[in-house]
Structures are given as C-alpha cells and as structure tokens.
Amino acid sequence: MADAVEELRALARDLLSKGAVQVFVGYGAGSVANRTIPLIITSADRAGELVWNKHCLNNLAVYLTRQEVLKRGKVAVVLKGCDARAVTGLLQETQIPRERVVLVGMACDGMGEPLLEMCRHCDVHTPAAPGGDAHRLACDHVIGTATAANAAPDDEAAFADVAKIEAMSPAQRWAFWQEQFSRCVRCYACRQVCPLCYCKRCAVEKNEPQWIASSAHEAGNFAWHMIRAMHLAGRCVACGACERACPQHIPLTLLSKKMAKSVAAHFKYRAGTDPTAAPAVKTFDSSDDNSFFR
Amino acid sequence: MDQEPQSEQTSGTGVWQPKVIAFVCNWCTYAGADLAGTSRLKYDANIRVIRLPCTGRIDPLFVIKAFERGADGVLVSGCHPGDCHYNTGNYHARRRWTLFRELLEFVGVDLRRVQFAWVSAAEGAKWAEVVNAMVQHVRELGPFDGYHIMLAHSGQTEWLKTMAAKGGNGSGVPGTLPVSPREAKEEGGVTDGRRC
Numbered sequence: 001m002a003d004a005v006e007e008l009r010a011l012a013r014d015l016l017s018k019g020a021v022q023v024f025v026g027y028g029a030g031s032v033a034n035r036t037i038p039l040i041i042t043s044a045d046r047a048g049e050l051v052w053n054k055h056c057l058n059n060l061a062v063y064l065t066r067q068e069v070l071k072r073g074k075v076a077v078v079l080k081g082c083d084a085r086a087v088t089g090l091l092q093e094t095q096i097p098r099e100r101v102v103l104v105g106m107a108c109d110g111m112g113e114p115l116l117e118m119c120r121h122c123d124v125h126t127p128a129a130p131g132g133d134a135h136r137l138a139c140d141h142v143i144g145t146a147t148a149a150n151a152a153p154d155d156e157a158a159f160a161d162v163a164k165i166e167a168m169s170p171a172q173r174w175a176f177w178q179e180q181f182s183r184c185v186r187c188y189a190c191r192q193v194c195p196l197c198y199c200k201r202c203a204v205e206k207n208e209p210q211w212i213a214s215s216a217h218e219a220g221n222f223a224w225h226m227i228r229a230m231h232l233a234g235r236c237v238a239c240g241a242c243e244r245a246c247p248q249h250i251p252l253t254l255l256s257k258k259m260a261k262s263v264a265a266h267f268k269y270r271a272g273t274d275p276t277a278a279p280a281v282k283t284f285d286s287s288d289d290n291s292f293f294r
Numbered sequence: 295m296d297q298e299p300q301s302e303q304t305s306g307t308g309v310w311q312p313k314v315i316a317f318v319c320n321w322c323t324y325a326g327a328d329l330a331g332t333s334r335l336k337y338d339a340n341i342r343v344i345r346l347p348c349t350g351r352i353d354p355l356f357v358i359k360a361f362e363r364g365a366d367g368v369l370v371s372g373c374h375p376g377d378c379h380y381n382t383g384n385y386h387a388r389r390r391w392t393l394f395r396e397l398l399e400f401v402g403v404d405l406r407r408v409q410f411a412w413v414s415a416a417e418g419a420k421w422a423e424v425v426n427a428m429v430q431h432v433r434e435l436g437p438f439d440g441y442h443i444m445l446a447h448s449g450q451t452e453w454l455k456t457m458a459a460k461g462g463n464g465s466g467v468p469g470t471l472p473v474s475p476r477e478a479k480e481e482g483g484v485t486d487g488r489r490c
Contacts, residue, residue, distance in 0.1 A: 294411040
C-alpha cells in the first residue's frame with residue numbers, strides 16, 4: 001500500500017504539472033485517525049497530501065457530476081473497483097463525457113477495519129486496465145494489484161440480509177421498516193453522497209404539487225425511501241455510500257440490494273458492470289414477466 | 295369531515311367500504327371502462343378512475359400519493375402488451391411495476407392492495423370483472439390500517455379522528471391508536487400535533 005500511495009502521488013503530480021488534468025480528486029488524511037476526506041487538488045504541489053489506506057471509504061465518483069469540479073476542466077478521479085461501477089453507470093446514462101475524465105483505478109483488498117461486510121462479497125478488487133474486455137469499464141491508470149480473491153458475481157451470501165427480511169411475515173416487514181423509516185431526519189445525506197443521484201432537481205424538491213412531504217414524519221419518510229429506492233432500481237451499484245452517510249443508521253442498502261436482486265432475477269442485469277449495456281429500466285423486452293397482470 | 299368522519303367510506307350504511315383508486319391509460323382501459331358503462335354493466339362503485347395518457351406515465355409516486363390520500367387499494371391498468379398507443383409505454387411501465395411491487399412487498403405491503411391489469415378498449419366486461427375482483431380483495435383485507443396509522447402519526451389529523459372513531463386498530467381500546475415506533479422510543483404519548 002505504501003508503494004501504491006507513492007505511485008498515486010507521482011501520477012497526480014505528473015497529470016497536474018503536465019496540464020493533462022486541471023483537477024485531481026482523491027483522498028486526503030482526515031482530522032482524526034482512521035478517517036479520510038475527499039481531497040480535491042488543482043496544483044501538483046499538493047499531490048503529496050494524497051493518501052491511500054484502509055479508510056478510503058468515500059465513493060469519489062460523486063464529484064464527476066458536480067459542476068463546481070467539472071467547470072475547472074479535465075478531472076482525474078481515484079476509484080476503487082466498486083466506485084468504477086458507479087462511473088460505468090454514469091457513462092451508460094451519458095452523464096459524463098468520457099474524454100473529460102481520467103479514471104485512476106486503485107486495486108483494493110477491501111476497506112475498513114474491521115473489513116466492511118460489502119467488501120467480503122466484492123468481485124471487483126482490481127479495476128479493469130485499458131485494452132481488456134470491452135464490456136467492462138477500463139480505467140486509464142490502474143495502481144497496485146489486489147491480493148484478495150474476487151467473490152463470485154452471483155454470491156448469494158451478499159444477499160443474506162435481504163433474504164432475512166424476505167423471510168419475515170408482511171406484518172413483521174411493515175413493522176421493521178416503519179421503525180427504520182421513523183428515524184429518518186430527512187437530511188438527504190444518502191442522496192448527496194450517491195454518485196447516481198445526480199438530478200439537478202430532485203423529486204422531493206418538487207412542490208407543485210408537493211409529491212413527497214418534506215417533513216421528517218413517517219408518511220413523508222416512507223414516500224421518500226420508496227421513491228429513492230425506485231429511482232435507483234437497476235442503477236444502484238451497491239457501493240454502500242448512502243448507508244455509511246446515514247446519521248440515523250437506516251439500512252438503506254437493504255432496499256437497494258432488494259432491487260438489485262429483483263433486477264437480476266427478472267431482467268438478468270447487474271448495474272454498473274457493462275458500459276455498453278442499456279440500463280435495465282431504460283429498456284424492455286417484449287418477453288418480460290407478465291404474470292402479475294390480470 | 296368533522297361531522298361525519300369517513301362518510302364516503304361508509305356510504306351512510308355504517309358498513310366500511312373500501313376505496314380503490316384506478317390509474318388507467320386513456321387509450322385502452324379508459325375506453326374499456328367507458329364501454330362497460332355504455333354496456334350498462336354493473337360493477338362495484340368503490341373504484342375511482344384517474345385517466346392518464348399511458349401506463350408509462352403512471353409514476354410509482356402516484357400510488358404512494360393515492361395511499362397518502364386514504365386509498366385502501368390501487369389498480370393500474372392499460373393497453374395489452376403490443377397494443378400501446380405510444381408503441382412501448384406499457385413495456386417500460388411493466389419493468390417499473392415489476393420492481394415497484396417487489397419493493398412494496400419487501401416493506402410489508404400486501405400485494406392484493408396494488409394490482410395490475412391489461413384491459414383493452416373492447417374489454418368492457420373484463421374491466422367490470424377486474425374491478426369487482428380488486429374491490430373484493432381489498433374488502434377482505436379491510437382498511438389499509440398500516441398506512442392510515444402512519445398518516446395519523448404524521449399529523450394527518452383527519453385520519454387520526456376517523457381511526458379513533460372506528461375504535462382503534464387492533465389495540466382493542468376504542469379511541470386509541472397504536473404508538474408509533476418513534477414515539478414508543480421517546481416514551482411520549484400519541485399526539486396529533488406534528489404537522490406537515
């Protein structure tokens with residue numbers, strides 16, 4: 001990892017000093033140990049402030065749709081394999097011009113101490129390098145080699161928590177989610193950190209009519225979380241940023257994983273894997289499941 | 295509302311009547327419902343039809359909104375696959391509904407409350423059947439108490455009143471409401487003071 005951080009700094013220094021990019025988005029040391037912050041630098045002199053360690057949790061792909069970053073010119077961004085899936089989604093949805101961004105993939109053995117649960121089921125420890133499979137997003141630079149083995153993409157253990165909820169009775173599920181949603185304070189941190197929640201005007205801010213009550217009461221919270229899950233269905237790449245950002249510890253990834261499971265089961269699609277594929281809810285098949293229609 | 299809570303939902307008979315909202319497309323199901331009417335077919339009057347251009351226009355938000363306004367069930371109906379006036383609207387809608395109903399099921403909504411149908415302009419009789427079956431399902435399920443309680447706790451006082459008037463919900467004590475998860479945590483009493 002020490003080699004990787006030097007390689008990363010050297011790359012940032014090189015890209016910025018040559019003018020190949022105007023902005024470099026990476027991780028910087030946090031104010032406390034075991035924390036990192038997103039670090040956005042515009043000069044090669046600050047490349048030494050970049051860090052790479054077990055605590056680089058943020059999904060920096062979120063900055064690729066931010067005008068305040070993009071307006072500076074070409075942007076380089078540090079991505080883990082999971083974050084690169086989010087960039088794949090953004091490219092599929094034509095949200096970023098590929099030539100405006102330089103993708104710096106970091107090989108990653110999993111984040112967090114102890115290791116995050118989602119990292120145990122990771123199948124993208126090393127982002128793809130240029131010249132490989134056309135059906136996988138190639139980063140412009142890949143730093144390091146992961147030692148952890150990739151999990152199978154259809155690893156059922158990754159959905160064990162979803163299965164646990166599914167096994168409950170409807171009344172139990174209702175009670176469970178009522179309790180979870182009742183805690184929501186509607187800070188929208190889940191939306192702000194999500195690389196795929198890029199709408200200039202969110203549905204929750206539309207107030208003529210007010211579709212989703214903006215107060216943090218149960219009915220408004222229910223509507224918000226249902227619509228958030230729907231808007232991310234077939235798009236969420238399960239980076240877990242929303243859940244980590246949630247100050248109320250609402251298990252948001254449960255909802256998105258449930259949707260990912262349904263999308264896989266019905267449409268044989270997995271978000272953020274193939275930049276050439278049509279997103280699941282953008283397309284259709286005349287042979288899609290019709291069984292629930294009378 | 296103050297004088298006679300839920301007057302609409304008791305039809306003056308004192309017997310609870312389900313309220314079912316139908317979101318239908320303009321080109322097939324609405325015309326089908328029209329045909330049912332001109333054919334003098336009798337079907338349950340518990341349905342309120344909302345016409346939209348296409349099933350592709352029916353946002354999941356509409357379903358949520360219907361429940362927020364007190365619906366006990368929602369029916370979504372449009373053109374058969376291949377018959378869409380806009381060629382593909384119903385195909386796109388079908389993908390969305392496939393996911394939305396699984397999401398609703400996941401959070402504990404009984405899927406008999408949210409049903410889907412394809413009813414063509416020629417299927418007036420099918421429309422009557424679909425509506426009768428839907429209303430029957432919702433009648434069996436009873437009022438959507440879970441949602442109504444949630445609304446009451448969210449400061450929707452009308453619902454608080456009607457629920458209280460009905461004699462509570464499974465708590466066995468007339469005039470009381472189950473405590474919301476948040477209030478239970480705060481160990482406070484039930485209030486209707488929280489406004490939107």
